[in-house]
Amino acid sequence: MxxxxxxxxxxxxxxxxxxxxxxxxxxxxxxxxxxxxxxxxxxxxxxxxxxxxxxxxxxxxxxxxxxxxxxxxxxxxxxxxxxxxxxxxxxxxxxxxxxxxxxxxxxxxxxxxxxxxxxxxxxxxxxxxxxxxxxxxxxxxxxxxxxxxxxxxLDDVTKRLSKYLLTEIEKEHPNRQTIKEKQENLIELDISKYDLASHLGTITETLSRVLKKLQSEDIIEVHGKRIVIKNLASLKNYIK
Amino acid sequence: MxxxxxxxxxxxxxxxxxxxxxxxxxxxxxxxxxxxxxxxxxxxxxxxxxxxxxxxxxxxxxxxxxxxxxxxxxxxxxxxxxxxxxxxxxxxxxxxxxxxxxxxxxxxxxxxxxxxxxxxxxxxxxxxxxxxxxxxxxxxxxxxxxxxxxxxxLDDVTKRLSKYLLTEIEKEHPNRQTIKEKQENLIELDISKYDLASHLGTITETLSRVLKKLQSEDIIEVHGKRIVIKNLASLKNYIK
DNA sequence: TCCGAAATTTGACTTAAGTCAAACCACCTG
DNA sequence: CAGGTGGTTTGACTTAAGTCAAATTTCGGA
CATH class of the missing domain: 2.60.120.10 (Jelly Rolls)
Incomplete structure (x- = not known):
């Protein structure tokens, strides 16, 4: 290379x-x-x-x-x-x-x-x-x-993570009309979870817990660095 | 006017x-x-x-x-x-x-x-x-x-406040040689304690408590908006 | 493919600091 | 000067999230 x-x-x-x-x-x-x-x-x-x-x-x-x-x-x-x-x-x-x-x-x-x-x-x-x-x-x-x-x-960690995930979705879809609320959106994290937590102002343990919370609410599905957003509307509710 | x-x-x-x-x-x-x-x-x-x-x-x-x-x-x-x-x-x-x-x-x-x-x-x-x-x-x-x-x-509130107070002293003494560690330095806050707390990322209650803590340790003396720094070396210890 | 190391998750516990309420103080206006 | 309002302090309590440790999973190299 x-x-x-x-x-x-x-x-x-x-x-x-x-x-x-x-x-x-x-x-x-x-x-x-x-x-x-x-x-x-x-x-x-x-x-x-x-x-x-x-x-x-x-x-x-x-x-x-x-x-x-x-x-x-x-x-x-x-x-x-x-x-x-x-x-x-x-x-x-x-x-x-x-x-x-x-x-x-x-x-x-x-x-x-x-x-x-x-x-x-x-x-x-x-x-x-x-x-x-x-x-x-x-x-x-x-x-x-x-x-x-x-x-x-001013935001709690759940709100911070939700905002981050939504921003990542927007990066994949610069034109907002291609984001469908009813369909699944896939995010592939380009940084480690350690670095994501560090950037969100928290620690890996808390990040893990918040991801799990959102997953238990069927909003997202976590597979390592791949995160499926299953319910965009609910995720958006966390940033209001 | x-x-x-x-x-x-x-x-x-x-x-x-x-x-x-x-x-x-x-x-x-x-x-x-x-x-x-x-x-x-x-x-x-x-x-x-x-x-x-x-x-x-x-x-x-x-x-x-x-x-x-x-x-x-x-x-x-x-x-x-x-x-x-x-x-x-x-x-x-x-x-x-x-x-x-x-x-x-x-x-x-x-x-x-x-x-x-x-x-x-x-x-x-x-x-x-x-x-x-x-x-x-x-x-x-x-x-x-x-x-x-x-x-x-990365800092707790005490450290944040200490850094702020030290910065305020430096503002009064742009030339560092005029700051004496052994003598008292007087700071007059130019903003309310509410605004200071808001700027330090905390609330008035916590600011009040931390000021009181530093006062109880004889590091500072608080008179409303006037703060006498009595022990500069100890204050500096809080920012290490 | 397997193994080891690193990354991550999970559980139990702790803590810094926020929330809420009341008491107190300082300042301004009439 | 007195009263009212807003700012601040104090006390009791709560909480979001951090600390610590162990279990589990993932990833990369041999």
Whole structure:
């Protein structure tokens, strides 16, 4: 299996020409990570931002007691760890910048490009397309985090899981008219149940229990990572 | 008390000239809100972003049961509700945009400018200073939300409060060398205890109890909104 | 195919913090 | 100054979900 190095897939770079893409590739580094391999820790000095070419990356925090919370997941086409690039612009006190969170590959053969800041900013200086694309990415993530915070502070775990499952169904059906309430919808989780629980702000035991509850109510049917939504209307009732 | 309408205080506008500032003021509206007055709800269609000229604004979510969570607070100089401005750039499915959260003035005479998107984007089209300032603001808020999520998912309430108090001390002493561990530091809360609890992801009863606990350990002394930090080292121990 | 390790489920128990209600305090207005 | 209202504190009780441990299942490699 030959790792991909096609960086044109990355949204941020989608408006750049072949020459610019080649330049970025020249001063950047593309690396393949195994499942479970750390990309960076939040204690490390900031060197550059990343883009996902293949695979899946979790952005997470760890507590002193070893508890974990996954803040967001990044898919192919997405960039992450861009925040520090712009922090010196607003912070009058210069201090060494660090990554905002930890980052780990959660799929085998996760291919990631690491883009050092300085040459990138020089190459894209005054490039409003890049700025707007970054603003769009930041806006999207801010909206997501807003919703995420709402969930973990104001929803119980059943509601959080139900919202997650409904979002997954929508991903499979971008056009809402193809979702039928009366028919079964199949979801194949693309992350482990451990990671799902971590992302939902809970632990595997609780996730297991809530899945079982929904199954006992004949709303869903769980087969490992495959979840059949048998009663969409009832699931929707849990998010009201 | 004559309300201020000096929009040059707003960081985003700080690089604009007098003519541009006047143009913005002409197509925008400046309004004074009373304490407790709603600026917008998250169900409303998006019309424009806001800047705080005077006062204090909370950005919050409400649950069906009436519970509230304050996601962030906005002070004079800050802008908020900019996110939807950039969402159409990344979202291929057009749908009506809404505000990402609710917004309320939490000080009397809160003066706010509401900037409609379209004329603003036309005026600042290709203005890389504006883009970079917005990127800086977004970056700052993303860093803040990362930390905020870490707190509410991985810290107990005592740790959250301790971190908050320490942050407040740092605000009073931007230069860290002026903070003395052996001397008393005084904090004057600029928000109600209800809002502080809501922001810390808890309720007033719990906040009260944790404040009392820290007081019983002689770490702090509480006089309404004035909190004397008597033992900074012990307070720091709670955040390790 | 089988075995071992890791992931997940299940059960029992505990706990941080939320709910509810009442008492108390602070502030503002007449 | 007094009274009323809203904010806050306190006490008793409850609960959602976390901790811990063991049982079961799944998955990957030999």
């Amino acid at each position: 030959k790792p991909s190095n096609d960086i044109s897939k990355i949204f941020l770079f989608s408006g750049l020409n072949e020459n610019e893409l080649q330049l970025i590739q020249d001063f950047s580094s593309i690396k393949t990570y195994s499942k479970g391999e750390i990309i960076f820790f939040d204690t490390e000095p900031y060197l550059g931002f990343y883009g996902v070419i293949e695979g899946l990356v979790k952005i997470y925090k760890i507590s002193k007691e070893g508890r974990e919370h996954i803040i967001h997941l990044e898919y192919p086409g997405c960039t992450f760890a861009e925040v520090p690039m712009f922090e010196k612009y607003s912070d009058s006190r210069f201090q060494e910048l660090t990554y905002p969170a930890n980052s780990m590959a959660i799929e085998e053969n996760t291919v990631v490009i690491k883009v050092p800041v300085k040459p990138f900013l020089e190459l894209t200086n005054r490039n409003t397309d890049i700025y707007l694309k970054m603003l769009a990415s930041f806006a999207k993530r801010l909206r997501f985090l807003n919703t995420h915070i709402e969930g973990i502070t | 004559k309300p201020s309408n000096d929009i040059s205080k707003i960081f985003l506008f700080s690089g604009l000239n007098e003519n541009e500032l006047q143009l913005i003021q002409d197509f925008s509206s400046i309004k004074t809100y009373s304490k407790g007055e709603i600026i917008f709800f998250d169900t409303e269609p998006y019309l424009g972003f806001y800047g705080v000229i005077e006062g204090l604004v909370k950005i919050y979510k409400i649950s069906k049961e009436g519970r509230e969570h304050i996601i962030h607070l906005e002070y004079p100089g800050c802008t908020f509700a900019e996110v939807p401005m950039f969402e159409k750039y990344s979202d291929s499915r057009f749908q009506e945009l809404t505000y990402p959260a609710n917004s309320m003035a939490i000080e009397e005479n809160t003066v706010v400018i509401k900037v409609p998107v379209k004329p603003f984007l036309e005026l600042t089209n290709r203005n890389t200073d504006i883009y970079l300032k917005m990127l800086a603001s977004f970056a700052k808020r993303l860093r803040f939300l990362n930390t905020h999520i870490e707190g509410i998912t």
